[in-house]
Amino acid sequence: MIRPIRQSPPLPCPPPVGGRVGWGVGPSLVLLGVLALSLSGCQSMGAAFSNTVSGTIDMVMGGGDTTEPPKPLEKIEPEIEIETVWDEDAGAGxxxxxxSLGVAGxxxxxxxxDHEGRVTAFNLQTGDEIWQVDTGLALSAGPALGMGKVLLGTIEAQVVALDQDSGERLWTxxxxxxxxxxxxxxxxxxxxHTVDGAxxxxxxxxxERLWSTDQQVSPLSLRGLGxxxxxxxxxxxxxxxGRMAMMRLSDGKVDWEKQVAVPSGMSELERVVDIDATPVIRDGMVYVTAYHGGVIAATLLDGEVIWRNEEIIASASPTITWRYLFVTDTDSDVWGLDETTGRTYWKQAAFHHRRLTAPVPYGEWLAVGDYKGYVHFLAQEDGRQVGRERVFRSPIRTPPVVIGDVLIVYSSGGDVAVLKVEH
Incomplete structure (x- = not known):
């Protein structure tokens, strides 16, 4: 399950289609994707769709066997007190x-x-609205912050920058x-990073565009990007x-590129090795998950894979503390791994098929959201449940965000809440 890796040579790439690197899509490929999902029992969280720009098929994956219902929550003895500091309606979710819509602070x-194009700035302490703007765009990713700007992505292949202080649109x-x-x-x-692999x-x-690069994309892939x-x-x-690359920001020149997740299996679905997780970097190492490729640790210097835990099928981003690496798998089981070896310390299966978010370290705990609007708190050392709070009536799809001593949670329905936890 967990073994040292000798770097495999890059896999041969198919020829590009048209004037852009990508795979052509025909009716047979669409049918293959649908059949693969049907036969595998994977849960779809949305319809398969054809990306008209790149010519690829993106499949929305929920993971796990759909014949097994979400596990009911069992009664627990809480070890912590959870306070809702404030909660507000923040739009249409x-x-x-x-x-990939959420919050940033x-x-x-x-x-x-929200997806209808509204962006709202709140006072973190009180929940008071500072400004709200309607961009008029179908937003699909963000917000992210940097250099005094609020950055967002759209379904229509746009990137938008707003002024953090006023919400004024600075550029598109x-x-x-x-x-x-x-x-x-x-x-x-x-x-x-765009859905066609560029x-x-x-x-x-x-x-203004400074540079761009293409990357060969797979004929069948998860809907999502790291x-x-x-x-x-x-x-x-x-x-x-399944490849990972380090590039220079100034001109896009590639420092290194490695095949860190190698496709295997007989079917197209089994060979999906999407890296939909945002890489996590610590002490000269990079940690990432690849669907059907395991949890992977590689060197930041050249991408050489050090260990891989193939027991875990995951697409959510991992997270790391001083000792542990944590990840939620496609069945919504939460794992605690040794960061240096990938060895499993513990596995928490109490939330099986409850569509958990990635785990987020918060103090000495981990916080995860689920499809019923609950936030669950786990002890980092052994994964035991120490508390839970039903914050919303709609799903929590994006991981909570920690700012200072508070935890911010955003729901699919557009509500935002600030929680604070004490022993």
Whole structure:
């Protein structure tokens, strides 16, 4: 299950279709994707759709065997007190779609975006609205913050920058396809990963395109993308074909590119190795999940894989503390792993098929949201349940966000709440 890895050679890539790197899509491929999902019993959280820009098929995956219902919650003895500091209606949420909309905070402000194009700034301490703007755009990713700007992506292949203080639109940049991962801001550039596998760098002051790169995408992939991760003058990105690359922000030149997740299995679905997780970086290492590719640890210097835990099928981003690596798998089981070896310390299966978010460290606990609007708190050392709170009546799809000593939770229905936990 867990073994040291010798770096495999890159897999051969099929020829590009048309004038852009990508796979052609025909009726047989669509049928294959539908049949693969039907036969596998995977739960769809939305319809399969054809991306008209890139010519790829993206499948929305819930994970696990749909014949097994979500596990009912059992009674627990709470070890913590959970206080709701405030909660407010912040718009229309994600509209039931699988989007990367959530919250972002800086200082005493919290920023929230919905799929209808509304962006709201709240006072983090009181919940008072500071400003709200209607961009008139179908937002699909963000907000992200950087250099005094609120950055968002749209379904119509746009990146938008608003002023953090006033909400004024500063610029709108064009990319090649839908943006399903929050943009990332560097000092001079904004890095954007689009659903057709391309990576763009836009000028942070004007939105002008500085460079772009293509990446071969798979014929069948999960609907979702990992956000780029910026490290000073570099950007690290994972792709739907199981490859990961480190590029220079100034010109897009590739420092290294490695096949960190290798497709295996007989069916197209079994060979899906999407890296839809945002890479997590710590002490010269990068940690990431790849669907059917396991949880992976590689060196930041050159992408050489050090260990891989193939027992876990996951697409959610991992998270890390001083000792543990935590991840939610496709069955909504939560795992605690040793960061240096990938060995399993514990597994919490009390939330099986409850569509958990990725786990988020909060103090000495982990926080996860579920499809019924509950926030669950687990002890980091052994995964035991220490508390829960039903915050909303609609699903929590995006991981909670920690700012200072509070936990911010955003629901699919557009509500935002600030929680505080004490022993």
């Amino acid at each position: 994600d509209g039931g779609q699988w989007l 800086k200082g005493d402000r919290l920023y929230v975006a 940049g064009q990319v090649s396809s839908e943006v399903l991962a929050p943009p990332r801001a560097g000092r001079k550039e904004v890095a954007v 990576v763009f760098a836009l000028d942070i002051d004007s939105g 956000a780029p991760e910026i490290l000073e003058d570099k950007v690290l990105v994972g792709f739907a074909n």
